[in-house]
Amino acid sequence: MKTIRKHGELLALFLFSFLFFFLFKYGPLYGVVIAFKDFRVVDGIWGSPWVGLQHFIDLFQNNDFYRLLKNTLLLNLYLLLFAFPAPIVLALLLNEIRSRYFQRFIQTTMYLPHFVSWVIMSGLVIYFLSPTSGVVAEIAGWFGQEPVFYMGKKEYFRPIIVASAILKDLGWGSIIYFAALTGINPELQESAIIDGANRWQRMVKINIPSIMPTIAIMFILSLGGFLSANFEQIINLLNPVTIDTGDVIDTYVYRVGLQQFQYSYTAAIGLFKSLVGLLLILGANLAVRRLSKGESGLW
Amino acid sequence: MRRKTMASAITALLVTAGLLAGCSSGSNTNNTETDPNASVSPSAANGEQAAEPVEITWGIHFQAAGVVEDTPVQKWLEDKFNVKIKPVKVTDASIASGDIPDIFMLGDPANVAAYQNQGVLMSIDPGMLREKMPEYYADIEKNSKLFQTVTFDEELWAIPMFIDLKPYDLAMLWRKDWLDNVGITKVPETLDEFEQAVYAFAQKDPDQNGQKDTYGLTGTATSTWSSGFYSIFGAFGVEPTMWHEKNGEIVNGSVMPETKEALAKLRQWYADGVIDPEFITDTQDSYRKKLYNGRIGVIEEQIAKAALPESATVTEMKSLNPEAELAFARNPQGPGGHGSWDWGVKSNFIVIGNKVKDQPEKLEKLFEILQAQSSDEETINRTSLGEKGVHWDFAESGAASGATKFLAGFEKQEERDQQGIRLFSLGNITTQAYREKYSNPALNEAIKTYSSAPNLTDALLFSALPSDGKYKADLTSLMQKYFAQMISGEIPLDDFDKFVTEWNSRGGEELTKEANEMYQAQFKN
Numbered sequence: 001m002k003t004i005r006k007h008g009e010l011l012a013l014f015l016f017s018f019l020f021f022f023l024f025k026y027g028p029l030y031g032v033v034i035a036f037k038d039f040r041v042v043d044g045i046w047g048s049p050w051v052g053l054q055h056f057i058d059l060f061q062n063n064d065f066y067r068l069l070k071n072t073l074l075l076n077l078y079l080l081l082f083a084f085p086a087p088i089v090l091a092l093l094l095n096e097i098r099s100r101y102f103q104r105f106i107q108t109t110m111y112l113p114h115f116v117s118w119v120i121m122s123g124l125v126i127y128f129l130s131p132t133s134g135v136v137a138e139i140a141g142w143f144g145q146e147p148v149f150y151m152g153k154k155e156y157f158r159p160i161i162v163a164s165a166i167l168k169d170l171g172w173g174s175i176i177y178f179a180a181l182t183g184i185n186p187e188l189q190e191s192a193i194i195d196g197a198n199r200w201q202r203m204v205k206i207n208i209p210s211i212m213p214t215i216a217i218m219f220i221l222s223l224g225g226f227l228s229a230n231f232e233q234i235i236n237l238l239n240p241v242t243i244d245t246g247d248v249i250d251t252y253v254y255r256v257g258l259q260q261f262q263y264s265y266t267a268a269i270g271l272f273k274s275l276v277g278l279l280l281i282l283g284a285n286l287a288v289r290r291l292s293k294g295e296s297g298l299w
Numbered sequence: 300m301r302r303k304t305m306a307s308a309i310t311a312l313l314v315t316a317g318l319l320a321g322c323s324s325g326s327n328t329n330n331t332e333t334d335p336n337a338s339v340s341p342s343a344a345n346g347e348q349a350a351e352p353v354e355i356t357w358g359i360h361f362q363a364a365g366v367v368e369d370t371p372v373q374k375w376l377e378d379k380f381n382v383k384i385k386p387v388k389v390t391d392a393s394i395a396s397g398d399i400p401d402i403f404m405l406g407d408p409a410n411v412a413a414y415q416n417q418g419v420l421m422s423i424d425p426g427m428l429r430e431k432m433p434e435y436y437a438d439i440e441k442n443s444k445l446f447q448t449v450t451f452d453e454e455l456w457a458i459p460m461f462i463d464l465k466p467y468d469l470a471m472l473w474r475k476d477w478l479d480n481v482g483i484t485k486v487p488e489t490l491d492e493f494e495q496a497v498y499a500f501a502q503k504d505p506d507q508n509g510q511k512d513t514y515g516l517t518g519t520a521t522s523t524w525s526s527g528f529y530s531i532f533g534a535f536g537v538e539p540t541m542w543h544e545k546n547g548e549i550v551n552g553s554v555m556p557e558t559k560e561a562l563a564k565l566r567q568w569y570a571d572g573v574i575d576p577e578f579i580t581d582t583q584d585s586y587r588k589k590l591y592n593g594r595i596g597v598i599e600e601q602i603a604k605a606a607l608p609e610s611a612t613v614t615e616m617k618s619l620n621p622e623a624e625l626a627f628a629r630n631p632q633g634p635g636g637h638g639s640w641d642w643g644v645k646s647n648f649i650v651i652g653n654k655v656k657d658q659p660e661k662l663e664k665l666f667e668i669l670q671a672q673s674s675d676e677e678t679i680n681r682t683s684l685g686e687k688g689v690h691w692d693f694a695e696s697g698a699a700s701g702a703t704k705f706l707a708g709f710e711k712q713e714e715r716d717q718q719g720i721r722l723f724s725l726g727n728i729t730t731q732a733y734r735e736k737y738s739n740p741a742l743n744e745a746i747k748t749y750s751s752a753p754n755l756t757d758a759l760l761f762s763a764l765p766s767d768g769k770y771k772a773d774l775t776s777l778m779q780k781y782f783a784q785m786i787s788g789e790i791p792l793d794d795f796d797k798f799v800t801e802w803n804s805r806g807g808e809e810l811t812k813e814a815n816e817m818y819q820a821q822f823k824n
Contacts, residue, residue: 041395042418042653063805064773126580132512132594152579152787239521239579240779241787255772261413262768263395 035267048264055268064252072248075158075234076226083165084222087173088215092203094174095181107178110171118168122236125164126151157242164237165230176218180211213295216288223280227273249273353382353664356652358389358403359722370719375681380668386722394419399652402665404725408448409771411457411648412763421651422454431666434730435673442644447821448762449648457648458669460727464743466603468750469529469639472612474596475626477505486626490534490633494568500596501573514595515568517586518578520783524775527578528565529640530599533755535561536635539778542814544758549814551807553778554799557635562795565786579783587612591619599639602627606745630751638755645760646727673728676736683724685709690720694739702739759822764813770806777802 004011030045035055037048059065090110097103113121129150131137137147150156184206192202231250238246249269257266359366366386373384387393389403399419405411414420425446429436438461439445445459473486473496481499485492497515499505505513518527526532526539535557542549552558568574575581575595589595590612604612606627616623630637649669655662671678684691690709694702709715716722764771781798784790803811 040416040418041397041399044397131576149576149579152576152783239783240776241520241579241783241789243776243780255776261391261395261417 032267032271034264035271037264039264039267041261051264055265056272058265059268059272064247067244068247068249068252071245072227072250075161075230075246075248078158078162079165079230080222080226082162083169084219086166086170088177088211090170091174091177091181091211092207094178095207096199096203107171107174110174112171113168114172116168118232118236121164121168122233125160125237129160151237151239152241154242154245157237157246160237161230161234161246165233168233177211177214180214181207184210212292216292220281220284220288223284224277226280227276352377353661354385355382355402355661355664356385356387356400357723358400359386360724360726361389361404361406363388363716363722364713367717367719367722370717370722372681372685372719372723376668376678376723379678380664380671382664382668384723399654401652401655401661403650403652405457405648405650407763408645408648408761409763409767411449411650412451413768414650415451415456419653420456421653421656422456423458423651425455427666428455428458432670432673435670435728438731444760444822445645448645448760450821457650458728459648460646460725461644462646462727463644464738464746465642465750465752466742466746467601468641468746468752469599470602470605470630470749470751471530471628472590472598472600472605473626473628474500474505474590474593475624476622477596478626479624480505480507486628488629488632490531490564490631493534493631494564497568497573497597498571501571505596506593513593514575515573516597517575517581517589517595518786519581519583519586520579520779521582525640526779526782527581528561530630530638531565531633532558532561533638533640533751534631534633534635535564536633536638536755537561538638538640538755539782540775541640541755542758542818543755544818549758549811549818551802551811551814553774554802554807559792559795560634562782562785563792566788566792569786570788574786576787579787587615591616593620593623600627602746602749603742606749607741627745627749629749636754638751641752641754641756643753643756643760647725649725649728669725669728672725674730674733676733679724679729679733683721683726685715685718685720690715690718700736702742703737759814759817762817762821764810764817766806766809766813770810774802774805774807774810777805 034045034048036050036052037045038051039045039048043049094103094106097106116124128134129136131147131149134147136150140147148156150160188206188210189202192206197205228250231248231254234246234248235251235254238251253266253269256262257269366388368386373386376382377384387398387400389400394414394417405414411420439459442461445461446455449455449457449459471487471493475486477500478484478486478496481496481503483492483496483499487493487496500513500515502511504511520527524540529538532538532552537543537552537555537557539553539558541552543552543555545555565574569576575589577585581589586595586598587600590598600612604610605625607613613625616625630639651662651665655665668678672682673679680687680691684703684705689706691703691705693699694704705715709718709720712721777798781790781794785792785794
């Protein structure tokens with residue numbers, strides 16, 4: 001009781017986030033039971049009949065499922081390989097710029113695309129990549145390249161998703177790393193300079209190790225959303241030709257489930273996805289803790 | 300000590316959580332129970348004028364962006380029918396959460412089937428329909444097959460509406476000045492003339508700027524229901540995804556041999572640079588823009604948007620490019636006749652929420668309003684046009700019939716929504732007499748001239764098959780993928796046979812069987 005009174009303000013602050021998570025994250029968990037039922041609106045969540053694991057069996061027996069899983073895993077793997085490190089590199093580079101104004105200017109302009117919705121952004125991407133009126137074909141033309149219809153070839157779909165994801169969220173993603181970089185004790189840098197370390201050496205020996213805990217946490221967090229990333233982006237860029245490589249679990253759920261009232265089936269897919277996400281988070285956290293000898297990681 | 304306080308803090312949180320959970324489940328049960336206030340009052344049951352207005356939850360027109368409360372139209376309806384209206388926006392999500400309006404509209408038999416499956420609809424007694432709405436019933440009996448499209452388990456689940464002169468039927472809109480520039484004097488009428496014209500557009504510099512920057516046409520491979528290039532497929536007598544009747548058998552347009560012939564033609568055009576490669580990503584909006592920008596020379600356009608000098612696409616073209624001249628023409632005549640995507644005689648469907656079942660007084664009211672929306676000129680005008688002289692007037696000043704126009708300040712749909720116009724309108728429930736009086740004779744004439752209807756429409760009137768939900772979306776995207784690749788030359792044309800096999804094995808065979816059963820049972824004769 002005493003502790004509560006002592007930390008009353010902190011607890012009051014905590015109450016808000018508790019309420020948020022309770023109402024919007026834990027409360028709706030009750031609805032997950034429809035994954036094991038045959039949900040019908042008029043019967044309600046509890047009144048609908050139980051069907052056990054039927055929806056999961058349907059899912060694993062679906063011919064498309066393995067294609068969807070493969071697409072989802074591959075796409076997210078590419079995003080992790082290319083889109084995840086990009087903001088770190090940007091932050092490190094920006095940190096080396098001497099002119100404050102130039103630095104701020106670059107930062108601000110790079111945030112902008114983050115605030116454009118994917119509906120608009122994908123329209124721009126399609127326009128940029130148009131073989132007849134797009135800027136990409138124009139530039140390729142200067143070097144004597146024949147224009148390529150990137151949106152109409154399935155082998156380009158994943159690179160386009162990765163590149164446009166980087167384009168949109170590069171600046172925004174770099175904020176947290178930039179903040180971490182500014183938090184490095186300047187004395188470290190000064191003594192390194194006195195010792196004769198050049199920029200590269202300082203970056204590798206001071207900057208990167210200093211922001212490593214931040215990188216580790218961001219890595220774990222991004223793994224949590226591993227299978228559900230970029231739905232809005234993909235649905236807006238997908239077309240019939242690229243569906244072989246671009247159709248992921250979420251777009252399938254949207255097309256087949258939500259548009260046709262198959263809530264139970266899609267809830268089952270969602271649950272499966274969350275399970276994979278949970279395993280990935282646990283695994284990544286374990287790995288990070290092992291590698292850092294218990295110093296970083298979420299818990 | 301520390302542990303103990305922690306424990307009590309957690310207990311406190313859990314208690315709060317329990318309270319919250321209690322609240323939410325409490326409100327849930329309230330939702331599923333019938334509202335006690337809505338029970339029939341004895342005086343109304345005796346046929347006397349009820350003093351208390353009936354409260355109606357009304358799903359607004361599905362094309363309207365959102366609810367506008369207490370609009371003039373709503374007030375007018377409330378006064379006239381002694382009701383209290385609560386307008387709501389119907390979405391799949393709102394239905395799934397159990398909020399079911401008393402009356403709303405759906406676009407397709409497939410939607411009606413899906414909602415009926417969820418148990419949210421009330422079945423409608425055809426006898427009551429005939430008794431309460433005699434004029435409507437007499438009209439629709441001429442298209443009585445429409446009732447079949449929304450009859451499941453031998454009960455009627457929606458009030459179908461029909462339309463015979465469809466302003467949204469498609470025909471061809473040509474750049475007349477381009478035709479002139481390439482030396483074609485006659486607007487193409489056959490598929491061969493069509494071919495000549497689009498080849499000339501691609502090769503003979505129709506915009507005379509000395510650059511090869513034009514195409515004949517483009518398509519809409521990403522449409523949600525079919526494959527685009529409707530008039531070309533139509534010239535071969537098919538429309539992909541539609542069910543066609545052939546010698547008493549029902550077959551799907553996606554897999555008919557005629558479809559392969561049409562694909563061969565399109566593939567040739569693509570290889571010769573006549574079709575814009577961006578047909579894969581183009582939409583109806585973007586191909587209109589391509590016409591405006593002088594990139595393509597012909598599009599498929601709705602008759603109401605292109606046939607008359609004051610039509611939307613024509614005026615837009617004029618304002619962007621005053622030099623351009625347009626000409627409207629029928630769909631090209633090919634080996635299989637002429638045709639385009641045709642939605643048939645069906646219009647939207649009115650459905651009633653399942654809770655109305657236990658409220659005869661409310662049902663009575665709903666039918667009173669429906670009857671007025673069908674045959675009472677004043678009610679129809681108020682809900683669909685607004686107040687005469689304020690919101691709308693006849694196009695010809697002083698006229699008492701014919702085309703109507705919206706007055707300044709209400710020309711945009713969003714402006715009218717603010718007044719409640721359209722929100723409660725039910726569209727084509729109106730009688731033939733009303734439609735004749737309030738339609739534009741010139742447009743009706745144009746529809747009769749240019750529309751290919753009823754050449755190619757769905758043999759099952761777009762009814763939903765039992766397994767549609769399971770397979771249809773998947774098969775449509777399979778078809779789009781194959782067709783786009785065959786047209787663009789990415790895969791050989793003979794992969795069509797591979798496609799047919801795949802289509803059949805992924806549910807198409809089952810659907811074909813169901814389609815034939817349904818046709819035999821309900822639509823033959």
